[in-house]
Amino acid sequence: MNIEIDKLNLRELTSLLAAAEKRKKLLSKRRAAVLVRRQAIALAARHGYTIEELFGDQPAAQPVRRTRGARRKPNKVAPKYRDPDNERNYWSGRGSMPRWLAKKIRFGQHPTDFLIPGLAKPTARKTNSIGKRRLVKQG
Numbered sequence: 001m002n003i004e005i006d007k008l009n010l011r012e013l014t015s016l017l018a019a020a021e022k023r024k025k026l027l028s029k030r031r032a033a034v035l036v037r038r039q040a041i042a043l044a045a046r047h048g049y050t051i052e053e054l055f056g057d058q059p060a061a062q063p064v065r066r067t068r069g070a071r072r073k074p075n076k077v078a079p080k081y082r083d084p085d086n087e088r089n090y091w092s093g094r095g096s097m098p099r100w101l102a103k104k105i106r107f108g109q110h111p112t113d114f115l116i117p118g119l120a121k122p123t124a125r126k127t128n129s130i131g132k133r134r135l136v137k138q139g
Contacts, residue, residue, distance in 0.1 A: 080121075081114040090116075 008016065041051055081101060083089035089100045097105075105111060115121075 078119060080116060080119065081111065082116050083114065 077092040079090035080093040081091040091098050
């Protein structure tokens with residue numbers, strides 16, 4: 001862990017010093033690992049076991065970490081919208097609207113003005129049915 005001390009303010013430095021002192025006290029109170037290991041071996045021998053019998057070949061059990069499942073790569077989608085001013089600007093219609101298109105829409109143009117002819121249909125908007133009136137025939 002690298003901490004850039006030059007960028008810390010007074011409050012952060014004070015809390016860092018307090019945490020360091022607390023850790024230093026903890027480490028100074030702990031007994032050396034060699035001594036604890038010797039005592040564990042002696043205790044196991046007193047009861048008729050060896051460390052290898054109790055813990056196996058590994059010195060201590062490692063915590064089990066969960067591995068994430070492999071994520072699927074999203075499929076590539078052909079672009080639907082292209083900027084006539086800059087051919088490198090395009091959008092597939094998925095995800096949030098790019099800045100170049102949002103800017104042009106803000107100035108009064110419509111997204112269908114930027115559809116690539118022959119390749120694309122307008123992206124359907126998600127509609128929320130909550131709060132909308134529905135006419136139901138009775139009878």
